[in-house]
Amino acid sequence: MPRTVALFSLGGAPGVTCAAMALSAVWPGGTGAVLVEADASGGDVATWRRLQPDPGLTGLAAAARHGGASADLAAHTQILPGGLSVCHAPVTADRAEGAVRLLSQNPGVLASPSGPAVVLDLGRLTPGAAASALATWADEALLLVADDLAQLRRAKEASEALTRSLPRLRTVVVGGSGGVREIENALGPGVWGRLPADERSASFLRGETNPRKPERRPLLKAAARLAGDLARGADPAPAPGAGAPAPAPEWTGVHA
Template structure:
């Protein structure tokens, strides 16, 4: 099944929130697992008051094993915990000094992130050249560049896209916020907007475990995440995603 990697280039456009929403919205009956693979450290353990073990540190310990055996064993599922509501999550250590080495090792052995019969949604944090996030994006079935709808982030994305298109085979653009239209973003970047994610503090608080929602998928953020999940699932039903955008 496919591996979806979400990343940003700068700022805090909401990659972790989007990745968690996307994993939760993945269409049934295919299960999903969210993997925190941000070298600066994970957020979910603090948000949900959970231990970070088992998690990415344990997953990294499997990365030196035989590739074929590792893929068959689906270690990512064995290193996952389950949130209230049933979502599987593989948590990163909270601090960069503990997360960076584990994420780097996993990024060089991305086969450990794949599990037969399940989709992996990877929060890769901020991408820089030759970083673990860059390795993960290159290995993804679809890599999602998450950009906030502000001038500084759009300019950075515009400058980075030529290199990204060279290193990432299947690239999709997700824009958070609503300051400009999709047509304006496409004109500026030369790339279509795959999905727009609206600002929705109530849904974000729900995903962090801070509050409840009676009908979460009626909320704007989660409704948009479901549309994105449906689009990705329809183009990559058997881990052979068609290209979302290519330069």
């Protein structure tokens, strides 16, 4: 089972943070997953969820640099209502970039054979950025691309170089319609499928609304299928109605 999954984009705004939160919240298994917001441009979770500055990524990065028991990831997380553990980034780029750079030099603090899986929100990835090392180090890497002609073209042109450094790369298209084969024809192999554009789920993940059964929302259901595929190390799972039922996840942090 993969222990670390990195999510990132190449540009645009495909909703990497919301996707990472959804994936963390529905990760299968008893230990679940923790979200580490390692976006060097600055994080959103603290603002969305009105979190205190500490504990968070800055403390984890400093502890990783010095080593010792204080580098334990769990000591640098905050628990959202519902149980999702989050290690959030500073909101400003000047502080976040330094923390991400330190973490990229000491990524071992994220590894835990018996603890929760780690979902890394790397935001927008640029060549030579510190977060690139985290994407390479992760067990799985997910490139999120908006269903937009310019973004799809950018992803296709970058795919060869990305695959060389990220052999387990999967592409996930956000929004739009059409099947996996159609996306593969446009982008090439390594496509998982689509995450639906679902503003109600995004609003819920940001802490703005509290629907009765969020696990039934399209984004959370699709994230559960993706999490199941990643946890099993399997090929992309068929969408419901395509010959196989979606796996039933254990909801480990999906309630606001």
